[in-house]
Amino acid sequence: MKLLNNLTVRVLLAITLGILTGYFFPETAAKLKPLGDLFINLIKMVIAPIIFLTIVLGISNMGDLKKVGRVGGKALLYFEIVTTGAxxxxxxxxxxxxxxxxxxTAAVKGGDISKYTEQGAGMDWTEFFLHIVPNNAIKAFAEGDILQVLVFSMLFGVGLTRMGEKGKPLIQTFERLSKVFFNILGVVMVLAPLGAFGGMAFTIGKYGLSTLLPLAKLMGTVYATMILFIFVILNLILRYYKISLWAVLKFIKEELLIVLGTSSSESALPQIMDKLETLGCSRSVVGLVVPAGYSFNLDGTTIYLVMATIFLAQVFGVDLTLGQELTIIGILMVTSKGAAGVTGSGFIVLASTLTAIKVIPVEGLALLLGVDRFMSEARSITNIIGNTVxxxxIANNEGEFDRTKYERVLKREAENELADYKY
Incomplete structure (x- = not known):
């Protein structure tokens, strides 16, 4: 069938098959995690080089270093305002x-949270912010540390720009290398349905739908809040520049489905950067905003962290004062910034926050173990939509958005969709 040539359809089918496999054959499905991990590792393989090349080419194409600083400053201000709103x-x-x-609490299946509480209690946030600057650039690439790669790439781009005409041959070489890596990404994307199938089958098979029942109200509240945030707050932000959120979401639907299947926003990061350029955003803005947003604009993670904290307070009957709730917001404004760079980030950052507040039992994290995986999809999707918006x-604000290109892309998408369903 012609529809099966569509990546969106294939990924959607893979997710459906993953859910069915996990439900009917849980023991087998729980062993399929390597399929999802394989796809995510293939994506991670090209993330650092693509981010490096995109940022360097973006800065060098800007030419004006004052403009680079202005765009970066606007992005950070935007991130802080929107994250605080979330x-x-x-x-x-x-x-x-x-x-x-x-x-x-006794009715909910617990688990071993010691590794999270120990790491959370021991997190040194001064050390985290110092960690942003790599002491070894090669190591940053080897370990896939996005924030460190971002810093190094910006400095490299500035250095290359200051070379003027002498840097042109190197820029041309980077342009060719960029095309090579995006071609590699195109090959890797063929395996997206396999990754989505493995990731979803593992989630349902290992954790089971029954684990959702005790905390169904929390899950429903978190999902409803993120939907509200996306379709009200982010929608209003785009409407300011007369951009249709729904049209943008349709354009990136393949990436959203991949994130849904793999529970990882990393799995769609390079594709989103490519899609945003195709949609009309300049390479320079995409190269600066998307990688920075991956660490500093985690709207979905931020919403989850604050709601999980208040949820645990309610479970244990801790009546938080307005001052304590404002303190939670202040702490999360800092701790949530480290979420992308920490393995098991959701629990570790949450443990760090609870440790800092000292009024909610950290042991309550055990309540969330069973449903955290099911909420990670919502977090990842909200994060990637937030960075897309x-x-x-920022591209519109800087006059770096090609409206003609945007209209052309939407028209082509509508024609392709019509052609698929005519068949």
Whole structure:
């Protein structure tokens, strides 16, 4: 069938098959995690080089280093404002809906949280921010440390720009290398359905749908909050420049489905950068905003962290004062920035926050172990949509958005969709 040639359809079918396999054959499905990991590793293989080349070419194509600083400053300001808004929305809805009321701690299957609480309690945030600057650039690439690669790439781009005409041959070489890596990415994307199938089958097979029931209200609240954030807040941000959020989401639907299947925003990071350029954002803005947003604009993670904190307070009957809730927001404004660079970030950052507050039992994290994997899809999807919107907003604000290209892309997408369904 012609429809099966469409990557979106193939990934959607793979996710469906993964859910069915996990439900009917849980023992077999729980062993399929390597399929998802294989695909994510293939993506990680090209992330660092693609980010490096995109940032360097973006800065060198800007030419004006003052403009680089201006775009970076606007991006960081945008990230802080929107992230604070996400925190406030999560805090308000968690207090209004109160998902933690009535949850019996003994009725929920716990788990070993020692590794999270130990790492969370021992997190040194001064050390984290010092870690942003790599002491070994090669090591940053080898370990795939996105934030360190970002810093090095910006410095490299600035150095290359200052060479003027003498740097042109190297820029041309980087242009060719960029095409090579995106061609590699095109080959890797053929395996996207396999990765989505393995990731979803493992999640359902290992954790089971039954684990959702005790904390269904929390999951429903988190999902509803993220949907509200996307279709109200992010939608209003795009409407300011007369951009259709729905049209953008349709354009990146393949990447969203891949994130849904793999529970990892990394799995779609390079493709989103390519899609945003195709949509009309300049390479320079894409190269600066998307990698920075991956560490500093984690809207989905931010919403989850604040709601999980308030949820645990409600479960244990801790009546937080307004001052304590504002303190939670202040702490999460800092700790959430480290979420992308920490393995098992959700629990470690949450443990760090609870340790800093000292009024909610850290042991309560065991309640969230069973459902965390099911909420990670929502976090990852919200994060990637948030960074997509941020890039489009900054590009428009800088006059670096090609409206004609945008209209042409949407028209072509509509024609392709019509051709698929005519068959």
């Amino acid at each position: 925190l406030a929305i999560g805090l308000i809805l968690a207090n209004v809906i109160r998902p933690g009321d009535g949850v019996q 941020a890039t489009i907003f």
